[in-house]
Amino acid sequence: MEAPSRYASVLRPGLFAGQLHWVTGGGSGIGRCVAHELASLGATVVLSGRTAEKLERVAAEIAEDGGRAITRAFDIRDEEAVKANIANIAEVVAGHGAIHGLVNNAGGQFPAPLMAISKRGFEAVVANNLTGGFLMMREVFLQSMQQHGGAIVNMTADFRNGMPGMGHSGAARAGMSNLTMTAAFEWAHAGVRVNAVAPGWIASSGMDHYGGMTRTIIPKLKQHVPLRRMGVEAEVSAAICFLLSPGAAFITGVTLAIDGGAPLGSPLFPALDHDKSQPFEGFHRAVLPEVLKGSA
Template structure:
C-alpha cells in the first residue's frame, strides 16, 4: 500500500469547493475513528459545523481537537445509537443547540468475524443493532425533529455484501436490510425534500482493520490481491463519495447505494485478474494513517 501513496497534503484536499457546506450542520455517527473521522474532517474543511458522535467521549475529543486545530467547527455528542431514548434526547439537544440539521452520515457500526453456526443470538442481535437498528433510530429522529420541516440529506453506511458475506453473516444481513431501508426512506421522505442514499465500501485501509486481532492479519494483508485495482481503498475515497451525496451536486440522486469497492465483486475464477501495478489512489486526508496490520507492506 505505502508504495502507491503520494505525500499527504498540508490540509484536507477535498474535490469539492471549500465553501460547499458553509453554514450547514452535519452529524457523523462513529466520528471518533476510521472512515467517520475522515468524513468529519472533510465536512469541516468544506465549511460545515460537524457533529461527531460515538460512545466514548475521549475518542470524540481527540478528533474534535484535530478539527479545531485545522480551523474547522466541531461539536461532540457521546451516546449509544442503539438506545432509543438516548438517540431521541441527543438529537433534541443538537436541534436546540444548532437549529436545522442539514445532513446525517450514519457511519457508526461494528461486527466480528464468525461462521454462522458459531454466532449466538446475543451476538447476532448486537451486530444488527449496531449496523441497522441504530441507523434507523438516528435517521428517524433526525427526520422527525428537523428534516421533515427543513429537508436534508442522509447517507447510510453498508458494505460489500452483494454475494453474501461469508464469515460475517450477521453484518451482511444487517447491511442488506439497510440498503432496503434506504430505498423506503428515500421514497417516503421525498415529500419533505429529504434525500436518502447509501455507500457500500469494500476493503478500505482504515483503523477498523486493527480491531480484528492478529488471527485475521494474513487475510487482511491479502485482500489487495483480490480486487481488479490490486489495492485496498482509502478512507478519503469513501469520504469523497459521501460528501458528494450530501452536496447539491447530488440533488437528483436518492434511494441508491454506491459501491466503493475497487470492483471486488466482479472477480471470476474463470477469468483471473491480470497481474499489474496497483491503480492510482486519491488520498486527500492530510491526517490519514495506515492501519497497523498493513504497515510494512
Template sequence: MGYRSLFAPGCFKDRTIIVTGGGSGIGRCTAHELASLGAHVVLLGRKREKLDAVAREITEDGGACSLEALDIRDEEAVKAAVARIVAARGVIHGLVNNAGGQFPSPLAAISKKGFDAVVATNLTGGFLMAREVFLQSMSNHGGAIVNMLADAWGGMPGMGHSGAARMGMLNLTQTAAVEWASTGTRVNAVAPGWVVSSGMDSYKDEGVKALIPLLKKEVPLQRLATESEVSAAIVFLLTDAAAFITGEVIKIDGGASCNTKIYPLEETSASKPYEGFHRAQAPKILGGEGKE
C-alpha cells in the first residue's frame, strides 16, 4: 500500500522539490506524497538520523530522494546546501519551507534568546532558504515556493514569538510573490491550525499536554487536521493547476480562525478526515503510538 494521493500520478515527474523539516510531521508526510507523485525530493533538516529514516521509507515505497543535514539558520550552510542541490539536480522546481519550532510561553516569560531562536527558525531560516533557491535556480527557471504559517490570526497567546514570526512570513510571502513574479516564480503559503502530528508529543509542559485533547472543541468542524490534509494543500500549490495563484495563503484550520468565541459550537462528527498518508502515526498524547 502506498500514499493515497488525490493528485494525478506522475504529475511531478522529473521535478526536484526541497522539503525543509522533512524528518518528521508535516514535512515527512509532504515528502512522501511528492515522491509518490514522481518528484525527486530533497529532505532537509538538522538531524541526519531522522532524514535517513524518512529517506529509507521513501525508497522502500519506490520513491526517489536525497538529503541535506543542516541548520537553516546558518546562512553559509544554506548557501552551500542549495549549491550542492543545484550541482546534483540542475534545477530546483519547488521549495516547501516547512521547518519550524517553538515552545509554549507567555510573552512576559520569553527571554531575548528564546524569542530570537524561534524567529530565526520560523522566519529568518525560511527567508534564507527562499532567497538562495531563488538566486541559485528559480530566478533563471521559475518555480514554486510554499511557506509555512500557522493559525495566528488576531494573535497567538501563549506562543507570541511564533505568532510574530509566522505573520512575518505572511508578509514575506506576499512581497516575494510580487518581486519574483517576472521570473515565473510563485510564492504562496499554508496556515494550518491544530494538526494530529508527532510534534504534539514534543511539548513537555503538563498544562499544554492537558489542553491538547480538548483543542477540537474550539474548532467548528470539531476535529483536528491530519498531516495529509495539510500536505494536499501544499502539493496543490506546487502543481501546474495553481499556475495563476501567488501571494496567497490557504488556511487549513477547520474554521477555527473564523470562530468568534461567542457563537456556540455544536458537537458534530460530520466532518470526516482525509487519511492519505499510509505511514501516518498518531501522537501518544492522542492515544497513538507516536514516532521517535
C-alpha cells in the first residue's frame, strides 16, 4: 500500500497555525518526526541540532510537504550559543509574537556498565540529556515565555526501574523529570506549562547507532513488552503534540511514560504472547531502523 503524502496526525488540522515551536535534535529520529507533525498542524518549526546538513534535509522535507521550518545549528551544551541562537530568532518571533512551544528532544548516550564509565563520559551524557535541556528551557523562558506564556515538553527515558547498562543516562533522565516538576511550579505564574515524556523502546533511527551486544539485543526487546511490539516515532510525537496543545491546559509537571507497559509485571507472572497490538503509523516518512529489518 502506498504511503500517504502527508503526516496523518490525530490532532485537528491547523491546531498550531500561526505559532512558533522549537524542536531540539530535530535532524533525525523522534525530533524529526515531531517537527513534521507540528509543521503539518500549521506551526512554523525551528529545528536545532549540531549538524546543519541534517537540519536542512528535514527542513526541505517539511517544505516539500507544505510546511515551514527554520534551522539553527549549535550545541545546546554551549551556554553562550544557546543564548545567542534564541536571541537570533527574534526576527521570526516578531512575526509570531512568541516562542509558543519548546520540545527539548536533543540528547544521546552510550551503553556501558557503571564500573566502566569514566568521569568524562558520565559528565558528557549528563550534559547531553540534562544540562543542555536546562539551558534551552531557561533561555526560552527568559527571552519569550516569561512575557508570553507557552508550553515545554522535555525528553526523558524509561527509567522507572533504573537503567542498567546506561546508568549515566538514567541519572540524567531522572534529573530531567525532576527538573520538569520544579519548572512547572516556578513558571506557572507566567502561564508556562512544563511536562516530559519518557519513551521506552521506540523503533527510531537512533537504534542504528548501537553496535556489539546491544545491537543483537534490540530485535528481541519486544518480547519484554506486554504489548509485544516496539513503539513508533509517531506515538511519541502524538503525546508531545498533545502536551503542547490546549487540550493539556491543566496538565503540568508530569512525566508521561510511552513504553507499552515494559516496566510492569514480574518474571513470576509473565506476559502472554499475542499479536493484538497495532501501532499508530502517522508519520508518512518514517523508515524502519536497519537493526530491525528482517526481525520477526
